[in-house]
Amino acid sequence: MIELDVSLPLSRFPLRVxxxxxxxTVAVLGPSGSGKTSLLETIAGLRxxxxxxxxxxEDVVLDTAAGICLPPEKRRIGYVPxxxxxxxxLDVRDNVRFGMAKAGRAGLFDESVSILEIDPLxxxxxxxxxxxxxxxxxLARAIATEPRLLLLDEPLAAVDPELKGKILPYLLSxxxxxEIPFLYVTHNAGEARAVAGEALVLRQGxxxxxxxxxxxLRSMSLVDPEARFDNILTGTLGAAHAPGxxxxxxxxxxxxxxxxxxxxxxxxRAVFSVAxxxxxxxxxxLVGISARNVHPGRVISLEISGxxxxxxxxxxxxxxxxxxTKSAADELALAPxxxxxIAVKTHGFRRLR
Amino acid sequence: METTDLSILxxxxxxxxxxxxxxxxxxxxxxxxxxxxxxxxxxLVETVLSLPLVLPPTAVGLLLLEALRRSGPxxxxxxxxxxxxxxxxxxxxxxxxxxxxxxxxxxxRTAFEEVDPRLLAMARxxxxxxxxVFRRVALPLAWRGILAGTLLAFxxxxxxxxxxxxxxxxxxxxxxxxxxxxxxxxxIGHDEAALRLVGVTxxxxxxxxxxxxxxxxxxxxxxxx
Numbered sequence: 366m367i368e369l370d371v372s373l374p375l376s377r378f379p380l381r382v383x384x385x386x387x388x389x390t391v392a393v394l395g396p397s398g399s400g401k402t403s404l405l406e407t408i409a410g411l412r413x414x415x416x417x418x419x420x421x422x423e424d425v426v427l428d429t430a431a432g433i434c435l436p437p438e439k440r441r442i443g444y445v446p447x448x449x450x451x452x453x454x455l456d457v458r459d460n461v462r463f464g465m466a467k468a469g470r471a472g473l474f475d476e477s478v479s480i481l482e483i484d485p486l487x488x489x490x491x492x493x494x495x496x497x498x499x500x501x502x503x504l505a506r507a508i509a510t511e512p513r514l515l516l517l518d519e520p521l522a523a524v525d526p527e528l529k530g531k532i533l534p535y536l537l538s539x540x541x542x543x544e545i546p547f548l549y550v551t552h553n554a555g556e557a558r559a560v561a562g563e564a565l566v567l568r569q570g571x572x573x574x575x576x577x578x579x580x581x582l583r584s585m586s587l588v589d590p591e592a593r594f595d596n597i598l599t600g601t602l603g604a605a606h607a608p609g610x611x612x613x614x615x616x617x618x619x620x621x622x623x624x625x626x627x628x629x630x631x632x633x634r635a636v637f638s639v640a641x642x643x644x645x646x647x648x649x650x651l652v653g654i655s656a657r658n659v660h661p662g663r664v665i666s667l668e669i670s671g672x673x674x675x676x677x678x679x680x681x682x683x684x685x686x687x688x689x690t691k692s693a694a695d696e697l698a699l700a701p702x703x704x705x706x707i708a709v710k711t712h713g714f715r716r717l718r
Numbered sequence: 719m720e721t722t723d724l725s726i727l728x729x730x731x732x733x734x735x736x737x738x739x740x741x742x743x744x745x746x747x748x749x750x751x752x753x754x755x756x757x758x759x760x761x762l763v764e765t766v767l768s769l770p771l772v773l774p775p776t777a778v779g780l781l782l783l784e785a786l787r788r789s790g791p792x793x794x795x796x797x798x799x800x801x802x803x804x805x806x807x808x809x810x811x812x813x814x815x816x817x818x819x820x821x822x823x824x825x826x827r828t829a830f831e832e833v834d835p836r837l838l839a840m841a842r843x844x845x846x847x848x849x850x851v852f853r854r855v856a857l858p859l860a861w862r863g864i865l866a867g868t869l870l871a872f873x874x875x876x877x878x879x880x881x882x883x884x885x886x887x888x889x890x891x892x893x894x895x896x897x898x899x900x901x902x903x904x905x906i907g908h909d910e911a912a913l914r915l916v917g918v919t920x921x922x923x924x925x926x927x928x929x930x931x932x933x934x935x936x937x938x939x940x941x942x943x
Contacts, residue, residue: 411839437842450840454858463854464844510844 367391367514367546371407371417371427380404380570388562389546392578394554395567396589401550402447404567405516408548409444410437421514422546443507443545447518449499451491457502458487464510473543477505480538496520497531504532508539515539515547530595534636534718536560537599552591554582555638555686559597582668582677582686594675594686596639598714611657611711619681622657623714636717643713644687646676647706648697656708664703667694674699680707722890723914730895733807734875737814738822738868745822745871746864750852752823753830770881771820779813779884786812786885809886810893814878818871825870829863830856866930873926877919 366387373380380400393401407415410426419427426435426442443464451460461483465472478484481501491499500520507515517536533556539545540560551557557564557578564581566574574581582594598621603613611622614637623637651659662680669675674694676687685707689699699705748767752760770778785792786803796803803809833856841851857864879897886893888902896915903912 409843411843436847437839438845438847440843441845442843444840444843446836446840448836450834450836452837452841452855454855463841464846506844 366420366422367548368418368420369404369408371404371415371419373403373407373412373415375400375403375570378570380407382565382567382570382572384565384572384575386563386565386575389544390540390561390563391546391548392557392561392564392581393548393550393567394552394557394564394581394589394592395573396591397552399567399589400570401567402518403570405444405446405518405548405550408514409442409516410435410440411444424513441510441513443510443512443515445500445503445507445515445517447520449491449503449520451494451499451502451506453491456488456490457483457494460491460502461487461506461509463506472509473511474509476543477508480508480542481505481535500532501535504535504539508543508545512545515545517547517549519549519551519553530556530597530638530717533560533597534599537636552589553593553595554578555593555595555597555641557581559599579684582675594641594688596641596644596683596685597717598637598639598683600635600637601633602635614714617682619660619683621681621709621714622711623716624712637714638717639685639709639713639715641675641686641688643709644678644685645708646678646687646689646697646699647708648699648703649706651706651708654708655710656713657711658709658713659706661704661706664699664701664705666701667699669694678705678707680705720911720914723911723918725891726894726896726899726915727918729807729891730876730897733810733895734814734872737811737818737875738872740811741815741819741822741871742868745819745867746826749823749826749864749867750830750856753827753833767823768820770817775817775878775880776884778816779881782812782816782881783885804885805887805889805893807886807893810882810895813881813885814875817878817881818874821874822867822871825867826860826864829860829867832863833859862933866933869926869930869933873923876922 366385368385370383371380380403382404393404395401403412406412408419415427416429417427418425425433426440427433452463455463461474461477465474478487481504483498483501483505486494486498486502491502494502504517517532520532530553536549537560540547549560561578564574564576564578565572566581598614598616600614600616603615610625612625614621614623614635645656660681662678665677665679665684667674667676669691672691674689674691676689676694676699678685678687687707752764783804784790786796787793788797803812837855838851841855846854877897879901882893882895883898888894888898894902896919900912900915903909903915
């Protein structure tokens, strides 16, 4: 349980967040410059001008009315900033160990190294790492201190588009293996849905939505022009396949054709992402189509935002987000409850891990 | 080189080394505080600290003489403690320390300013207190600038003349450093003996500036990478 009631003057507008988060896994959504990073820094104790209350699992870390303001080093909050902020003068091993010396606890060095798969990087220096590797090291460094709360800021997409979604599968592993509560900042409502039990949508420093991530998708399309709604699938890869065949991914009872080269990589458990632009919707059964994944389903909801229509479809035991033009949605007369078919090309599945 | 030349060299090196060591902790502390603070008083402190760079050294020497004379504010205190400073080797150290201080502080301050404040915030968030952040992050990241400043301060201390002669005099074997000896030898017409010392100073200065250049150049390369 995280209780937030904070205010912080920013240059363009004040940050004013009041929320009681009952889930241990929270996604923070909102357009660029809406105050997401400032909120994380306030919780971490890195914004001295912040006022109000922050309570994490009944521990008060900030209560300016009562004169309580724990310094960042006393908060036991693991922060992974956008630009990772690895210490350039230390190798990966010493970066990960940095917070453990002071923690006075055994720390989670081995666990974080194995979950984040950074064992081969331990002797290298940050300057020699790729963006994705840096992200993993920064997350490992935060986890190694056994924080009571983890704050993750999404990597800057503008700097490295390849980073999009790369940390997500690791975050899922951290969530499942270590059960550390977290706040995850993202532009991707699909990721929010995959990883979080609760979502918080900010706009100009204020909360415009707090609740179930599924519900957040609706307000997201309205407030964030950069919002993404990737479909995230976690499943098991099929047995080894013959050359020339596609790979297969099993999610619950459904089976999907995925690119062979992605299926061939090690690991049975796999996380894939499907962009909403790659999900076709048809009102008639699809025959004679090249797409390898065709499933019948039913429209759950339809959101129109300008010339774009966001369609949510229940198919193959999952919920899919598809982005269509408004004119296409009109022509098909899409409406909640309508029986439809969805089609996804094999190469519409992009493996995250 | 003659034995007097050698003893002058050793006296100079010893005095400059002690002066540099004395100002090192204060200089690093001042540089760190100045790099992390802003505001009107920072400018004031910086201006006062830089005065020895721009004032005539003899003016600084006279101010020190006024402060250290038996009736002066510091002199009275020292007198009560039974410490004699003026016209002893201690006066050479005082003069060179004061004159070298700004040369240590400036590069060290710049080096501290170049340390990304987000890294310092990150270290705090990872459980380090302010002192530990300084020791584990700021110092290792700024050491090149601190070393460059130390070398600059040391070379300034080697060559200090004006302030030294005002409060330490030019006493052979006691307070006569290289710079003072060169002056004295030319005054009495021993130009050749003076030139010998000049040769020694050129070698030392060359080595120091060369090292400083190497250090700063490596830093730029690393930043560019």
